Amino acid sequence: MELIELANILDFEQEGTLGDFPDTIVKGLSYRSQDVQEGYIFVAIKGYHQDGHNYIEHAIENGACAVVGEKPITGLKVPYIQVDNSRKALGLISDHFYDYPTHNKTLIGITGTNGKTTTSFLLRHILEGNGYSCALFGSTKNIVNGESFATANTTPNLLEINRLLSKSDDDVVVMEVSSHALTQYRVEGITFDYALFTNLSHDHLDYHDSMEDYFEAKRKLFDMLKAEGQAVINTDDYWGEQLASQLESQAVSTVSIGENAASDVRIAEYTSTPRQLLLTEKHERVSIEPKLYGLHNMYNIAMAYGTARQIGVDSRGAVESIESFDGVEGRFNRIELESGVTCIVDYAHTPDALFHSLNAARELCEGDLIHLFGFRGDRDPSKRGEMISISSELSDRYILTFDDLNSVSPSEMEESLIRLQETYGNEKAKVITDRTLAIAEAIKTAEKGDCILITGKGLEKYQQDYHHPVHNDKEAVLYLGGI
Numbered sequence: 479m480e481l482i483e484l485a486n487i488l489d490f491e492q493e494g495t496l497g498d499f500p501d502t503i504v505k506g507l508s509y510r511s512q513d514v515q516e517g518y519i520f521v522a523i524k525g526y527h528q529d530g531h532n533y534i535e536h537a538i539e540n541g542a543c544a545v546v547g548e549k550p551i552t553g554l555k556v557p558y559i560q561v562d563n564s565r566k567a568l569g570l571i572s573d574h575f576y577d578y579p580t581h582n583k584t585l586i587g588i589t590g591t592n593g594k595t596t597t598s599f600l601l602r603h604i605l606e607g608n609g610y611s612c613a614l615f616g617s618t619k620n621i622v623n624g625e626s627f628a629t630a631n632t633t634p635n636l637l638e639i640n641r642l643l644s645k646s647d648d649d650v651v652v653m654e655v656s657s658h659a660l661t662q663y664r665v666e667g668i669t670f671d672y673a674l675f676t677n678l679s680h681d682h683l684d685y686h687d688s689m690e691d692y693f694e695a696k697r698k699l700f701d702m703l704k705a706e707g708q709a710v711i712n713t714d715d716y717w718g719e720q721l722a723s724q725l726e727s728q729a730v731s732t733v734s735i736g737e738n739a740a741s742d743v744r745i746a747e748y749t750s751t752p753r754q755l756l757l758t759e760k761h762e763r764v765s766i767e768p769k770l771y772g773l774h775n776m777y778n779i780a781m782a783y784g785t786a787r788q789i790g791v792d793s794r795g796a797v798e799s800i801e802s803f804d805g806v807e808g809r810f811n812r813i814e815l816e817s818g819v820t821c822i823v824d825y826a827h828t829p830d831a832l833f834h835s836l837n838a839a840r841e842l843c844e845g846d847l848i849h850l851f852g853f854r855g856d857r858d859p860s861k862r863g864e865m866i867s868i869s870s871e872l873s874d875r876y877i878l879t880f881d882d883l884n885s886v887s888p889s890e891m892e893e894s895l896i897r898l899q900e901t902y903g904n905e906k907a908k909v910i911t912d913r914t915l916a917i918a919e920a921i922k923t924a925e926k927g928d929c930i931l932i933t934g935k936g937l938e939k940y941q942q943d944y945h946h947p948v949h950n951d952k953e954a955v956l957y958l959g960g961i
């Protein structure tokens with residue numbers, strides 16, 4: 479593709495310069511100077527930690543044929559295209575470079591604090607089971623043409639999305655859309671056929687100034703719906719209800735999900751023993767025997783079911799798929815020990831997710847519920863006290879331990895755990911900082927019928943070394959539980 483073509487996409491109108499562009503052929507795009515190769519355009523982004531404009535020379539040394547950036551820069555060896563917003567520009571030119579790969583697919587964006595990953599995988603499972611091939615972008619991995627690719631973010635930017643989708647034969651794309659992605663224009667330019675809102679609760683207040691700001695960020699997804707697009711919203715959620723009423727005033731077609739009687743897809747009844755979920759859809763009763771546990775997962779099921787039905791999946795096909803869905807890696811994964819103790823590894827790391835995870839664990843716990851968790855360093859510390867209060871109330875005993883420390887020192891995190899425990903906890907707690915020793919202690923003291931719930935990391939690899947030679951919570955349970 480010729481450089482002039484991409485420059486035109488950016489409405490590049492700087493006097494005189496447009497005509498001076500050589501007939502350069504662009505061979506690739508990158509916003510990482512390290513990845514630039516001969517003939518690439520380098521897009522300089524001012525980030526949260528570094529400024530891509532400082533790496534322009536590096537990109538040119540690596541072979542950049544042109545640079546896009548926001549700052550006024552002159553005297554480069556290659557053409558420089560100044561734009562108002564580099565992140566938006568990256569999306570725009572990548573759309574054109576890869577020939578608009580999202581345009582011939584049904585696009586589904588899922589946002590919300592909790593449940594995005596579970597709902598995405600379940601929806602993909604339903605669609606794949608009913609004749610649609612489905613790509614997925616999310617926090618655990620990206621999947622295109624059935625092949626899995628590693629991911630660094632919940633939502634990659636449009637360049638990464640376009641790069642993967644340019645080879646995709648999938649009919650549908652299900653995408654988790656984080657509030658970070660929406661504020662950083664990572665999906666700017668995509669128009670969605672369906673936009674889903676799972677819920678909104680306390681998280682990321684280190685990034686957003688307030689819950690209102692956080693909501694505003696999530697709401698952007700719904701401005702990106704196609705004219706005939708549809709929203710699917712959990713209207714039991716306070717913010718979901720606000721969103722639905724805003725969309726109603728804009729005449730956006732909305733499917734409401736929830737326990738309340740007015741919901742389009744209503745969670746009419748849920749019992750854990752026997753396993754039974756009753757949904758009602760326009761007064762029709764839909765009976766499901768899900769493998770998933772917990773009321774929160776019934777919401778995820780209702781969201782996925784409601785969306786699949788809008789896409790055209792018949793009710794019976796959707797139910798069969800839901801009943802065969804085993805869940806997602808690292809989300810409420812059960813491991814039964816020979817001692818009769820049940821261990822559960824779950825990804826809950828917000829107060830609301832903890833509340834639901836503990837309640838779901840109760841559903842299958844005959845004895846004591848032992849909870850083990852910690853807090854990520856450098857991540858929203860304002861949610862920690864609430865998480866301890868919830869655990870102290872809903873568990874029979876709990877162990878505070880380390881999660882990823884990030885840049886926080888072990889002594890600082892230990893002090894913080896002790897201080898938080900004194901302020902928000904109760905007598906049921908212990909602090910054992912080494913996560914593997916904490917899991918060993920829980921397993922050693924648990925009795926038949928007890929349940930150990932380990933939250934925060936799911937199947938993510940441990941960031942730091944611990945006493946026992948294991949790399950994640952599941953491995954720790956298998957190793958220490960003698961399996």
Ligand SMILES: CC(=O)N[C@H]1[C@@H](OP(=O)(O)OP(=O)(O)OC[C@H]2O[C@@H](n3ccc(=O)[nH]c3=O)[C@H](O)[C@@H]2O)O[C@H](CO)[C@@H](O)[C@@H]1O[C@H](C)C(=O)N[C@@H](C)C(=O)N[C@H](CCC(=O)O)C(=O)O
Binds near residue numbers: 509634635
């Ligand atoms: C705080 C944040 O959101 N950071 C995201 C952001 O990176 P950044 O702005 O910090 O980048 P930076 O390090 O300052 O670098 C700025 C620019 O200089 C460039 N650079 C830098 C060094 C160099 O040698 N050469 C070079 O070109 C970088 O490539 C970049 O383009 O833009 C990057 C590219 O899109 C993201 O990968 C990165 O996500 C980081 C990994 C991250 O941890 N993000 C979290 C907070 C996040 O976004 N989380 C949400 C999920 C939330 C949820 O699910 O609940 C997500 O969507 O993942």
Ligand SMILES: Nc1ncnc2c1ncn2[C@@H]1O[C@H](COP(=O)(O)OP(=O)(O)OP(=O)(O)O)[C@@H](O)[C@H]1O
Binds near residue numbers: 593775809810826834
């Ligand atoms: N609908 C829900 N409501 C409340 N909590 C939920 C819901 N669904 C899942 N959870 C809890 O949140 C945890 C994370 O679930 P999931 O990965 O599906 O959400 P997510 O939105 O993708 O999270 P993240 O953005 O942190 O990756 C689960 O392990 C579970 O404890």
